[in-house]
Amino acid sequence: MKLQVAIDLLDTEAAVQLAGKVAPYVDIIELGTPLIKSEGLAVIRAMKAAHPDKTVFADLKTADTGALEAQIAFDAGADIVTVLGTADDSTISGAVDAAKAAGKAVVVDLIGVRDKATRAREAHALGARFIEFHAGLDEQAQPGFSLDTLLEAGARSGVPFSVAGGVNTASIGAVQAAGAEVAVAGSSIYGADDPAAAAQALRSAIR
Numbered sequence: 001m002k003l004q005v006a007i008d009l010l011d012t013e014a015a016v017q018l019a020g021k022v023a024p025y026v027d028i029i030e031l032g033t034p035l036i037k038s039e040g041l042a043v044i045r046a047m048k049a050a051h052p053d054k055t056v057f058a059d060l061k062t063a064d065t066g067a068l069e070a071q072i073a074f075d076a077g078a079d080i081v082t083v084l085g086t087a088d089d090s091t092i093s094g095a096v097d098a099a100k101a102a103g104k105a106v107v108v109d110l111i112g113v114r115d116k117a118t119r120a121r122e123a124h125a126l127g128a129r130f131i132e133f134h135a136g137l138d139e140q141a142q143p144g145f146s147l148d149t150l151l152e153a154g155a156r157s158g159v160p161f162s163v164a165g166g167v168n169t170a171s172i173g174a175v176q177a178a179g180a181e182v183a184v185a186g187s188s189i190y191g192a193d194d195p196a197a198a199a200q201a202l203r204s205a206i207r
């Protein structure tokens, strides 16, 4: 299983600095949606320039104009972009076409999707590289939130998937046991006193 760090900071310098600390322990560097909204495409360019050997994941959460949004992020250096699972099939297909032309990839994010396993299969058939079973920060803040429902749906989907939703050292074992290809960790890394140690601990927990 691969490890993806989600950087939900708000400025490019802090994001590149954090990536520099955790890069030895992660496979994929994700530029979070708030970071891209705050800094624009420049943060994608800066991250790819700083880490040309890493997969740079632009969490665009595209809802429309899939081909166009994917293309501008690929041109800026992104290797993977996200499209929302709630978007129209044509939006996913448009982004997938752009990815194929650029030799890059699309991940479909299931945030807000009710029947995640079914939509995951549809999105995979449309050409998404893998499907992100995701509970967003707002959903995680709800009383009684648990990652278990997400993991069960991912395991049931039968397609390649990642998991995001407050993944930490206590839960990453269950994420791997569910069969995820990628564990996405944001706040448990960027919110830690020592982000490098946090990333290293997550990496060590992967069997």
Ligand SMILES: O=C(CO)[C@H](O)[C@H](O)COP(=O)(O)O
Residues within 6 Å of the ligand: 006, 007, 008, 032, 033, 059, 135, 136, 137, 164, 165, 166, 167, 184, 185, 186, 187, 188
């Ligand atoms: O995309 C996101 C929020 O929409 C986050 O980047 C993702 O949820 C990972 O962060 P965390 O591990 O803190 O949940």
